[in-house]
Amino acid sequence: MIKRNYSPFGPDAQRAVESGLTAAEWYHTDVPRKVMKDLMARSDQPAIRDTIILYGCMILFAGLGIALWPSWWSAPFWLAYGVLYGSASDSRWHECGHGTAFKTPWMNTVVYEIASFMIMRNSATWRWSHARHHSETYLVGRDPEIAIMRPPELAKLVLNVFGIIDVLKFIPLILRNAISGPTVEERTFVPQSEWGKVRRVAIIYVAIYAVTILSAVAWGSLLPLLLIGLPRMYGAWHHVMTGLLQHGGLADNVIDHRLNSRTVLMNPISRFIYWNMNYHVEHHMFPMVPYHALPRLHEVMKADLPPPNRSIAEAFREMWPAIRRQMMNEDYFLRRTLPPTARPYREDFRQYVPGMMPTSAAE
Amino acid sequence: MPWTLACATDDIDEEDLIRWDHGGQTFAIYHSPDGEFFATAGLCTHENVHLCDGLVMGHLIECPKHNGQFDYRTGEAKRAPACANLKTYPVKVEGGRIFVEVA
Numbered sequence: 001m002i003k004r005n006y007s008p009f010g011p012d013a014q015r016a017v018e019s020g021l022t023a024a025e026w027y028h029t030d031v032p033r034k035v036m037k038d039l040m041a042r043s044d045q046p047a048i049r050d051t052i053i054l055y056g057c058m059i060l061f062a063g064l065g066i067a068l069w070p071s072w073w074s075a076p077f078w079l080a081y082g083v084l085y086g087s088a089s090d091s092r093w094h095e096c097g098h099g100t101a102f103k104t105p106w107m108n109t110v111v112y113e114i115a116s117f118m119i120m121r122n123s124a125t126w127r128w129s130h131a132r133h134h135s136e137t138y139l140v141g142r143d144p145e146i147a148i149m150r151p152p153e154l155a156k157l158v159l160n161v162f163g164i165i166d167v168l169k170f171i172p173l174i175l176r177n178a179i180s181g182p183t184v185e186e187r188t189f190v191p192q193s194e195w196g197k198v199r200r201v202a203i204i205y206v207a208i209y210a211v212t213i214l215s216a217v218a219w220g221s222l223l224p225l226l227l228i229g230l231p232r233m234y235g236a237w238h239h240v241m242t243g244l245l246q247h248g249g250l251a252d253n254v255i256d257h258r259l260n261s262r263t264v265l266m267n268p269i270s271r272f273i274y275w276n277m278n279y280h281v282e283h284h285m286f287p288m289v290p291y292h293a294l295p296r297l298h299e300v301m302k303a304d305l306p307p308p309n310r311s312i313a314e315a316f317r318e319m320w321p322a323i324r325r326q327m328m329n330e331d332y333f334l335r336r337t338l339p340p341t342a343r344p345y346r347e348d349f350r351q352y353v354p355g356m357m358p359t360s361a362a363e
Numbered sequence: 364m365p366w367t368l369a370c371a372t373d374d375i376d377e378e379d380l381i382r383w384d385h386g387g388q389t390f391a392i393y394h395s396p397d398g399e400f401f402a403t404a405g406l407c408t409h410e411n412v413h414l415c416d417g418l419v420m421g422h423l424i425e426c427p428k429h430n431g432q433f434d435y436r437t438g439e440a441k442r443a444p445a446c447a448n449l450k451t452y453p454v455k456v457e458g459g460r461i462f463v464e465v466a
Contacts, residue, residue: 023411024451037379040418099430099442131429131444135410288418288427 004140004252004330006149008188013141016253022136027256027346029304031297038291039300042103044291047095048270051111054092062227069223078226082235083273087161089118091275091291092147092241097127100290101275117205119239120232122169122177124197128190134287138252144189144238148248150330151321158243163236176308181241238273243265245315246280249322251333258344259286259335262309263298264315281305304343306336312360368461372400373379375395380424380435382415390452391415391434392461395422402454405427408433408440408447409448443452 005012016022031039061081067073069242095101096112108282116123133145140146148157176183181199182190190198208228222230242264251259262283266274279294282301289297298308309315312320318334325332338345369383383390383406386449389405391414393428407414407426416427424435431445453464 036416037418042418042420097427098430105442127443131409133427193446194443287426287430288425336420 002073002331004150006146008141008144008185010141016139017302021139021288022142022255024255025256026285027343028132029287029301029343031036031300033060034130035300036289039286039297040288040290042290043292044045044103044292047051047101047111050275051092052087053082059319064242065226066180066223071106078231079234083238085118085231086233086235087238087242088273088275089115090243091273091277093119093123093126094120094277095129095291097130098287100288117208118232119276120167120174120203120205122174122198122205124201125182125186127188127191127195132189134284137284138247138254140248140252141360144185146252147243147246148323148326150153150231150252151327154323154327157240157323160235163233163240166236167233169300174202174205178206207240212299233245237280238270239314242274245312246277249319249326249334251335254345254347256333257281258338258342259347261346262315262319263305264312265308265310266312270312292309303339303341306342315326366464369381369461369463370400370455371459372462375400378417380415380417380420382413383463385463386431386466389413390425390463390465391435392463394423394456395419395436397410400454400456400461402449402452403433403435403438404450404452407445408432409445 007013023156040350058081061077061084064078065074065081068077090099092111092115096108096115096131099105099108102108108332113123116126129144136148156165173183177303181195186198187195212228214222216222245262245264247262250262254260258281261284261311263281264278266278276291276294279298282289282294282297286297302308309318322332322334367385369385369390369392370381372394375381375392377394377398378396378410380391380393383392391403391405393401393403395401403414403424405414406412407428409426409429409431412426412428414424414426416423418427419435422434422436423432423441424445425432428446429444430442431440432442432450433440433445436451438451439448440448452466
């Protein structure tokens with residue numbers, strides 16, 4: 001068993017480049033061009049509808065929370081507001097960052113900036129980290145968005161259900177960004193032309209949080225923080241729950257998204273919060289397809305994919321034992337069976353990259 | 364520079380593109396919504412992804428991998444993560460055939 005090194009300056013990152021893994025062509029399901037063009041078509045209408053519902057619900061829940069404060073009767077409304085603030089912002093950040101949610105570019109930009117602030121991600125930095133996540137999904141040392149590093153640290157996963165790890169990382173990072181721009185690690189994926197923007201965004205974030213904290217102190221009330229900042233913690237659980245399922249327990253250092261990503265069928269409320277990112281294999285293979293077309297894309301390509309998990313609970317029942325095994329053996333991963341209609345997995349590079357177990361050893 | 368036959372005009376749907384490989388290079392040839400034809404380098408300047416699987420929207424081509432955008436008439440990069448412009452090539456249409464002046 002070889003210990004993985006997730007540093008962008010570490011030996012795994014270096015070998016991924018040297019072996020050609022980072023430059024490899026990823027597997028794609030064959031989808032006829034006309035069908036794909038139809039799926040990729042952009043539209044403002046679904047995202048405008050969803051954004052009105054999202055922000056409308058946030059205003060309603062926050063208003064009821066404020067009206068009933070400090071009674072405990074306000075708690076359910078804060079919890080609902082928190083999930084929309086601290087979890088739905090994750091998917092809005094994601095979709096608008098891709099530029100696929102809306103047809104009109106400025107709409108993507110506005111929702112992206114608001115969502116980035118709410119989810120506590122520097123909007124200038126994370127646009128680039130996510131590009132790398134798509135180029136080099138779960139390549140050790142190269143993908144800056146690996147949610148569950150091996151061996152998994154259970155305590156960190158649990159703490160992050162309340163956003164604790166993310167927020168504790170965010171606070172010093174945004175202050176550093178505001179003072180000196182991107183860190184040395186961030187400069188490995190953010191082009192130099194964007195470094196000034198990273199700093200400007202950080203200064204704006206710090207200023208908003210400073211005003212919020214000062215308001216809370218001046219008024220002697222928790223309300224400003226319940227509205228801005230804290231919901232990133234008390235409402236984080238849904239995006240952590242769905243986010244862990246994206247790649248948890250699956251392979252790393254492969255060039256086939258069917259091996260490292262998971263599609264999970266979900267209830268409509270979770271799909272609204274998550275903006276259909278439960279179709280995660282489909283999204284990674286075809287990131288041009290907007291969130292509202294992913295269910296149709298799933299129908300088109302499902303014969304070439306491992307069967308999706310039928311619910312969040314079922315997906316956790318599959319993933320959780322794998323994560324526990326990875327705590328003891330970090331080379332372990334789930335290798336799901338493909339249907340007879342699917343083309344075989346692409347398993348190139350496995351023999352060249354450290355940290356991979358032979359196919360025969362996987363279960 | 365020589366004009367090289369690339370394809371027929373009806374090989375490319377309106378508001379779409381095709382890939383054309385020639386002389387060890389790969390190109391993208393576009394059919395704009397107003398009926399004109401254009402040619403650019405075939406790989407995105409961000410990470411060398413073939414643009415032929417991307418989406419043409421008006422006069423923009425969007426890369427299928429990271430959603431970077433270019434104006435395919437000028438090659439200008441219009442949306443991150445694409446920063447460097449695409450190389451463009453002159454195109455002429457004669458008798459329903461598209462010729463590209465390759466460098």
